[in-house]
Amino acid sequence: MNALFFWIFSIGMIGSGLTVILNRNPVASAISFAFTIFFMAGLFILLNAFFLAAVQVLVTAGAVMVLFLFIIMLLDITAMEHVPRRKFWMGCSLAVGLGFIYLVALTLNQTPEGAVGIDEAPNPSTVAVSTEVTAGGQTVDHTVTQSEMDLTDDTHQIGKLLFTSYVAPFEVTSLLILVATIGVIVLCKQDDRTRSAPRDEIIREAPPVEPKKETAHTR
Amino acid sequence: MDITLNHYLAVAAMLFVIGLMGVFTRRNLIIIYMSLEMMLQAANLTLVAFSRFNGHLDGQVFVFFVITVAAAEVAVGLALIVALFRLRQTTQVQDLTTLKF
Numbered sequence: 001m002n003a004l005f006f007w008i009f010s011i012g013m014i015g016s017g018l019t020v021i022l023n024r025n026p027v028a029s030a031i032s033f034a035f036t037i038f039f040m041a042g043l044f045i046l047l048n049a050f051f052l053a054a055v056q057v058l059v060t061a062g063a064v065m066v067l068f069l070f071i072i073m074l075l076d077i078t079a080m081e082h083v084p085r086r087k088f089w090m091g092c093s094l095a096v097g098l099g100f101i102y103l104v105a106l107t108l109n110q111t112p113e114g115a116v117g118i119d120e121a122p123n124p125s126t127v128a129v130s131t132e133v134t135a136g137g138q139t140v141d142h143t144v145t146q147s148e149m150d151l152t153d154d155t156h157q158i159g160k161l162l163f164t165s166y167v168a169p170f171e172v173t174s175l176l177i178l179v180a181t182i183g184v185i186v187l188c189k190q191d192d193r194t195r196s197a198p199r200d201e202i203i204r205e206a207p208p209v210e211p212k213k214e215t216a217h218t219r
Numbered sequence: 220m221d222i223t224l225n226h227y228l229a230v231a232a233m234l235f236v237i238g239l240m241g242v243f244t245r246r247n248l249i250i251i252y253m254s255l256e257m258m259l260q261a262a263n264l265t266l267v268a269f270s271r272f273n274g275h276l277d278g279q280v281f282v283f284f285v286i287t288v289a290a291a292e293v294a295v296g297l298a299l300i301v302a303l304f305r306l307r308q309t310t311q312v313q314d315l316t317t318l319k320f
Contacts, residue, residue: 006222010230017234017257021241026249033253036234040260043227047271049279052286056263059286064256064293071297072249075304086244093243097236104232108225117221121272154276161280173287180291187298190305 002118006046013039026072030065037061046118051155227268235261248300248310252293259289 016035023029037060044053108114162170234257241254263282270278304310 003222006226010226014230014233014237017237020253020257021237021245021250026247029250029253033257036257037260040264043230043264044267046222047227047267049267049271049282052267052279052282055283055286059290060256060260064290067293067297068249068253071301075249075301075310086246090240090244093240096243097240100236100239101229101232104229108228111225114225114228115223116272117223118271119221121224121274154279157276158279158283161276162283165277166280166284169284173284176288177291180295184294184298187295187302 002046005042009039009042009046013043027069030068030072033068034061034065037065048154051158224268224272228265231261231264231268234258234264246312248303248312248315249297251312252296252300256289256293259285 013036016032016039019032020029020036023032037056041053041056041061044050044056238254238256238258238261241257242251245251245254263285266278266282266285270276270282300310303315307314309315
């Protein structure tokens with residue numbers, strides 16, 4: 001069952017990833033990319049990363065892809081690329097890509113650690129709650145079997161890690177988001193010089209102004 | 220056939236290569252940016268797979284940070300593209316050759 005879903009999700013992910021780079025319509029590319037993200041969220045669920053699957057769908061497929069689509073439609077570049085495809089670069093990148101995949105396959109073949117099946121692998125959530133040191137300094141064994149755990153347990157564990165070991169990076173991330181927000185506002189704020197140019201164009205492109213003539217005649 | 224760590228790593232490598240090919244072959248800045256995002260996601264898949272098979276949740280926390288930073292980065296990058304489009308009325312890389320030697 002697990003294997004079947006793995007193949008469905010991974011083949012879907014690779015296929016929609018290929019359509020992202022092969023499609024000439026940017027909107028279709030963006031939608032294919034959203035599908036890639038959905039399939040990857042499926043793979044995350046197979047890997048017991050339920051929280052990250054939800055975050056992936058919400059943030060990447062929801063927010064980021066909507067932003068991409070919004071920009072594509074705002075800039076009105078929905079027209080297809082009529083320029084011919086870059087055959088030379090396509091061949092080069094295909095060669096580089098196949099070489100990279102060959103190297104990865106070679107490495108994976110020589111690592112016996114990678115050949116562990118998913119059922120024998122330790123579940124991260126189980127391992128994380130297995131031992132806990134009490135106030136008296138004794139280690140209490142809290143080994144929870146997978147069936148006892150509810151599905152949200154990895155969320156609890158990630159939250160605990162975020163606010164203990166990784167609290168400094170977490171706070172720095174908030175600073176980063178603040179800086180990014182301010183940066184976006186600064187970048188998109190039109191100053192007077194750039195704002196006046198398109199307005200002049202609009203006025204120039206508009207049909208000859210009639211009211212002015214009328215006022216000239218009347219006066 | 221049982222699914223192993225190697226399967227996940229191979230799939231992630233393929234997605235990474237697809238993103239790399241997109242960066243090489245496409246000329247639209249927005250598509251290039253999407254391909255970069257795809258390479259980032261391939262790395263995320265690798266991290267989650269390692270986290271699952273090694274029994275540590277630290278990899279998933281790292282992926283959480285990567286997703287956050289990627290979202291911020293997309294916002295800034297798209298703002299740059301919009302500013303560039305205002306200046307040049309194009310998002311095709313072959314038209315942006317000011318720094319070309």
